[in-house]
Amino acid sequence: MNRALFEHLFAVKGIKMTEQRWIIIQAVGDSRDHPDADQVTMRTKAIDPDIGIATVYRTLTLLADLDIIQQHDFGDGRARYEIQNDHHHHLIDVDTGQIVEFKDAQLEEIKSRIAKELGYDLTHHRLELYGRKKQNL
Amino acid sequence: MNRALFEHLFAVKGIKMTEQRWIIIQAVGDSRDHPDADQVTMRTKAIDPDIGIATVYRTLTLLADLDIIQQHDFGDGRARYEIQNDHHHHLIDVDTGQIVEFKDAQLEEIKSRIAKELGYDLTHHRLELYGRKKQNL
DNA sequence: CTAGCTGCAAAACATTTGCATTTCG
DNA sequence: CGAAATGCAAATGTTTTGCAGCTAG
Numbered sequence: 001m002n003r004a005l006f007e008h009l010f011a012v013k014g015i016k017m018t019e020q021r022w023i024i025i026q027a028v029g030d031s032r033d034h035p036d037a038d039q040v041t042m043r044t045k046a047i048d049p050d051i052g053i054a055t056v057y058r059t060l061t062l063l064a065d066l067d068i069i070q071q072h073d074f075g076d077g078r079a080r081y082e083i084q085n086d087h088h089h090h091l092i093d094v095d096t097g098q099i100v101e102f103k104d105a106q107l108e109e110i111k112s113r114i115a116k117e118l119g120y121d122l123t124h125h126r127l128e129l130y131g132r133k134k135q136n137l
Numbered sequence: 138m139n140r141a142l143f144e145h146l147f148a149v150k151g152i153k154m155t156e157q158r159w160i161i162i163q164a165v166g167d168s169r170d171h172p173d174a175d176q177v178t179m180r181t182k183a184i185d186p187d188i189g190i191a192t193v194y195r196t197l198t199l200l201a202d203l204d205i206i207q208q209h210d211f212g213d214g215r216a217r218y219e220i221q222n223d224h225h226h227h228l229i230d231v232d233t234g235q236i237v238e239f240k241d242a243q244l245e246e247i248k249s250r251i252a253k254e255l256g257y258d259l260t261h262h263r264l265e266l267y268g269r270k271k272q273n274l
Numbered sequence: 275c276t277a278g279c280t281g282c283a284a285a286a287c288a289t290t291t292g293c294a295t296t297t298c299g
Numbered sequence: 300c301g302a303a304a305t306g307c308a309a310a311t312g313t314t315t316t317g318c319a320g321c322t323a324g
Binding site: 191194 | 312313314315316322323324
């Protein structure tokens with residue numbers, strides 16, 4: 001987590017790097033799970049209790065627009081966030097809520113092929129698998 | 138839309154077939170788009186103005202549990218519904234909101250392969266593509 | 275007859291917004 | 300200094316719920 005890096009990224013767009021934003025970036029970046037806005041707020045409040053949830057929401061939206069973080073919806077009624085890593089997808093364990101990340105090159109190809117066939121340029125997409133651990137009978 | 142069919146399906150589970158439920162089933166079944174709860178309510182109110190939105194929500198949830206309809210989330214903050222048809226996916230036009238349905242056998246294979254590799258049995262999944270119409274330059 | 279449904283209005287929830295005050299550059 | 304960002308609380312929009320009365324089976 002190199003603050004100067006983000007400062008530069010912001011400066012280019014005329015966006016200010018504030019103490020709050022930096023704390024939020026770190027909170028998401030340090031998370032190995034996929035926290036929702038409330039969890040991000042708790043983690044930032046641990047560092048600076050004065051950061052309000054409105055700022056967290058505003059910042060998360062901003063960071064998502066800048067492709068610094070990714071916003072997900074795993075179907076439980078609130079958005080979840082993670083720092084932008086290499087491209088991957090998620091498999092959600094319906095029993096435990098545990099999230100398994102995976103990559104698949106063939107999947108990416110097919111996605112592009114389908115869009116092409118339909119005459120569209122993809123802007124983004126969403127793919128999640130939901131399942132339960134296979135039983136060894 | 139055969140009412141007796143659904144009546145039987147309900148009876149097996151000890152669930153009552155009411156006039157309201159039947160109207161809601163038809164409203165969703167007759168829709169060629171992917172209406173949200175509010176749109177379903179308007180369509181049912183056209184037939185019986187006394188049906189409340191609470192009943193619509195309760196019924197949509199019930200029907201989704203019974204796999205009679207499917208619930209989608211296209212990222213605009215409200216759920217959308219469609220009658221359970223043959224399995225397909227959606228491409229959402231980010232400019233117009235138009236929804237294109239598509240099927241792809243290869244995609245289904247890959248999905249199963251991935252789940253298998255990760256040691257999971259799939260219960261369901263979610264795949265949506267978002268894009269804009271290709272320009273002919 | 276009675277368990278299950280309904281309609282209404284109120285509650286719950288995540289997210290957004292208006293505005294006065296503060297802060298970054 | 301001035302534009303942009305913050306914090307608070309109130310507003311929003313969707314979905315859920317409590318409860319008294321209604322209905323299917």
